[in-house]
Amino acid sequence: MSKMMKIIGAVAVINIVARMFGFLREVVIGNQYGTTTTADAIATAYAIPNFIYLVVGGGLTTAFISVYHSTRTDKSLYVRKSFTTVLVAAVSITAFLMIFTDPVLKLFFNNRSAEDFALIRNLYLWMMPSSIILVLSTWMSGALNINGKYNLSSMAVLLYNAAFVGIAVLLTKPFGAESYGIGAMIAAILMGGFLYVGFRRSKLYSLKPSFGMSDDVKRLWVIALPILFGGASLQFYILIHRIVAAQFDAGVISAVNYASKSTGLPQAILMTAVTTVIYPLLSKKEGEGDMETIRKLYKKGMLYLVTLLAPATAVAYFFAEPLISFVFERGEFTRESTLLMTPIFQVFALSMFFLAANTFITRFYYAKANSIVPVIFSVISVLGINIAVIYLMKDAFGASSIAYGTFISAAINFVMLVIYARVKWKL
Template identity: 45%
Template sequence: MQFLKIVGAVAAINMVARLFGFFREVVIGYQYGTSYQADSIITAFTIPNFLYLVLGGAITTAFISIYSKLEDRRDEAFLKTLFTGLTVVVGAVTLLFMVIPNFWIKLFFAGMSDEAYLLTRDLFVWMAPSTFFLVISMWLSGVLNVHNKYQFSAFSTLVFNGLFLIAGIVFYPTIGAFAYGIGATIAAILMAVVLFWYVKRTKIVPLSFGFEKMPELKRFLKLALPILFGGATLQFYFFIQRIYATGLPDGAIASLNYASKMTQFPQAILMTAVTTVIYPMLAKLTASTDRGKLEAHYRKGIRLLFVLLIPATVFVYVYAKEIITVIFQYGNFTVDSTNQTYPLLQVFSWSMVALAINMYITRFFYALENSYLPVVFNILSVFGVNILVIQLFIETQGANAIALGTSISTIFNMICMMLLAKRMYHFSLFTKKIGMKMIGYLLLSTALIAGFSFVAIPFMLVDVTIGGVITAISIVIGMKVFQ
């Protein structure tokens, strides 16, 4: 019960934080629809956000795994050394972004129209400084999480998304799209300041600069580098989407972004709450020889993700057009924008469960300091299956082919990861009894959600709201049954 209470608290904070981030996408849609300006705002933040999630995530994951097993003040020396190295390396990369922005935009997004390219480059100059503060913030959040301060680390994300949203609204009338360039950097700085202040105030760790040669650094790099590449392959889904979309008409990047954000929103809230809490527990459990407890955590997380995300997937797929209309179709987001976006949302919805399961199982391999095999499957999925599907269908299906590549490759990866966990660690998904109960629950909840969509209700908002309520009730019942 304590586990579920912590998950619930983190989920609540994450929900508010993700809502702010999601509302930012809605506001961009209202202001710019599916125009080249929307494409530029989304594309300019791609690189800072990529490094935030990939570099910051890899360093934090490896840090938690090593730090949680250190004793006798070795943990303090390791923390200071990592903090110093991170500051120097990420600071240098950030300066390169600011000094030669043309190189980076041409390298990744050369297919954009001239107008979109120039605006993207100028926005990137303003957003580039956020890279440093975002990565440092991710690591500071890891420091808090390993000391069981989950709520405040989640709160820091709320600060960032809230300030980024406010900047986009307040400064838009005077400086237009540049409101988001300035907003990204201001929000990232304040998030880092809040985290740094909390760590210093609570004296959880002695946060200061220093460097010491120690064997843990080699162990850290051995673990972090494959995690970095593995994390990069996951985020490369979004990079690849935008690279391919630059060759499509203006608005394709924005439509793909709106649709993918709609599937990421419930997936991120629900999955992040589970993995944020469970990973530090896993890192500590792997220090013992009790594989029974480790498998019990594995099964518990899988049950939670199935209960949370399969009903959500059904809801998003069935009500895709209604969801886009109700949430986005205002201002410059027209009926044409809706018709361009909702089919992509339907295809992306197939990836919701698979993305969450992939990340969840991968965390187990990381906690066991086995980071290479997940990387192999990620590379095969992202750069093999994903690109193959896009190449085969982009000429005839356009942006739909990009969404299809993501969904098919994530499902392929999920199956591979489940089989790998079963083969290497004998982790099964469910006992036979729980498995049969789970199948019954999922079939019943799917039938209720999908079946109600055929009921004729003249008011779209009422229709989608009732569908959402039925989905929420299904999830609550599932949480009660499978806790």
């Protein structure tokens, strides 16, 4: 086994363990608060900070890496300027969302009781500042990865997820549900500090701020904006889940959250297995212009996804109730919580292949320097078809309509991506 494959394998294992800790957090919340308004508040408060972390952090970091590989200017200066750009963007967005806390929360979650809204607000104010650190951590992870320091970035995510759940549990007795806000903040600080120390010890580049709009920074934004819109449209699934679920009875927000996270875990783990095999070869073959190998990688990856996710989907769908009971049903997560979550979980299970396949196919679009088309398809699917399906099925299917929206829109998005890739590149 080559050294690179050993590194990739180690990173994949660490990422899987990190995701398991992230899922453990949901299990613990279920054990402590079940499907109550308190569990709803925790899921609701985390929605917007997590949105900023994934969309802004992911988009700017992806663009940073793209420009880094092609810049003809001094890389040290580019790193400093891009770090400053990411820092300013993260602080500006977070400050705006914190200054207008009440209008923002009421815009999305305006039908909560005064007591529930107060808890959401307190949790939000704890969690929101962590988005600055998380965005910067994502950028530092990208900078470390392009310099071969893969383990540092993977360990940082593991540290964050483990610390988040550990601190929240330890502080539950004195602080109650607000321990999850405190846990989010402390875990982000630990993650950011870990990466910063690793960055400094690696002696790669200075992170001293450098202001001014260079040509490379302009290119960074040109590349980042389509990726930001694409990432935002996908993350809108989660935000829409929270907003629509808030219109149902108490406990539906947390039930939808547990169901989506539960079906997202095998999808993410199996996607990691496929990407470990496929992605290291993709960019290399694209650079060489080897279309025949790229087509084989595309077909092989799709075959792997079907082989891995079809059985996982069948098991999740047909054994939904015993699976949920085994994983969640203890403490405050009662039999009633299991029955509430089961039909939602079953429909989300049907979307696992399509969500994974859409992510997989989109990477081929990015390799072809085509980031606009996936964004258009995502916007149509998530903000058009998804919302339409939810509201058309809402009265007949209740909370399960949220999952049906994800399933049907993801399937249609998959069809559009496949057809366009077939016509454009014969994939």
